[in-house]
Amino acid sequence: MSLTAADWENQRAFLAVLEHGSLSAAARELAVAQATVRRRLEALERGLGQALFTRSPSGLMPTAAARALGPHARAMATAAAAFARTASADVGALAGTVRITASEMVGAHVLPAILAELLERHPRLRFESHLSNRTEDLLHQEADIAVRMVRPVQSALVVKPVGAVKLGLFAAPVCLARAGVPRDLADLARFALVGPDRDVDFLRALATLGDGVVPDALAYRTDSHFAQLEAIRAGAGIGVCQVA
Numbered sequence: 001m002s003l004t005a006a007d008w009e010n011q012r013a014f015l016a017v018l019e020h021g022s023l024s025a026a027a028r029e030l031a032v033a034q035a036t037v038r039r040r041l042e043a044l045e046r047g048l049g050q051a052l053f054t055r056s057p058s059g060l061m062p063t064a065a066a067r068a069l070g071p072h073a074r075a076m077a078t079a080a081a082a083f084a085r086t087a088s089a090d091v092g093a094l095a096g097t098v099r100i101t102a103s104e105m106v107g108a109h110v111l112p113a114i115l116a117e118l119l120e121r122h123p124r125l126r127f128e129s130h131l132s133n134r135t136e137d138l139l140h141q142e143a144d145i146a147v148r149m150v151r152p153v154q155s156a157l158v159v160k161p162v163g164a165v166k167l168g169l170f171a172a173p174v175c176l177a178r179a180g181v182p183r184d185l186a187d188l189a190r191f192a193l194v195g196p197d198r199d200v201d202f203l204r205a206l207a208t209l210g211d212g213v214v215p216d217a218l219a220y221r222t223d224s225h226f227a228q229l230e231a232i233r234a235g236a237g238i239g240v241c242q243v244a
Contacts, residue, residue: 013040095124107131174235192219194239
């Protein structure tokens with residue numbers, strides 16, 4: 001194996017191909033010609049003395065060696081980005097882009113005021129907000145910060161509680177007029193319920209409400225929290241919402 005300090009550009013090309021699965025997508029990511037990506041990747045493979053990808057109908061498939069090298073290349077990319085931010089920033093000034101992921105409701109109703117205050121205090125910060133009820137993989141750089149109501153499964157992450165969100169069961173007046181008011185949690189089994197479709201964490205939380213609250217018992221299922229709220233308002237059933 002023969003690698004030098006000049007190989008970082010080759011390793012960047014490798015990481016882009018690993019992340020995107022094709023030379024063309026990697027070239028767009030790096031803003032270089034596809035031939036340049038190919039040349040850098042081939043140079044890295046020669047230096048390592050082994051192939052990193054094999055061709056398949058669906059694109060370039062990483063070899064076992066590529067999968068093993070992937071985490072190290074990602075760590076190098078993170079360090080390089082941090083180096084560039086530090087080198088370009090004023091001493092003591094916070095600057096750079098922070099990608100945040102949060103659920104739809106938190107991202108729309110909680111984060112804006114917090115981020116506005118941070119931008120006022122640190123005008124050189126930039127925020128990218130990705131609102132999704134899917135848990136992002138921070139270790140693969142899908143986001144820098146995740147604001148979630150469930151504990152992440154990756155042990156390498158830094159986890160810090162930042163507050164508490166109260167949840168409650170809600171229903172529209174037309175729904176209660178039609179079916180009455182539940183006497184207790186066990187009574188929910190006889191009501192139309194609104195809830196998640198494939199959100200495993202949310203489904204697990206709902207199961208704690210009673211034996212009758214199971215996916216098959218949900219009259220209206222969607223993983224969009226906004227759609228759940230509108231369904232509850234329309235009288236489709238009883239559902240869980242954040243308490244303002």
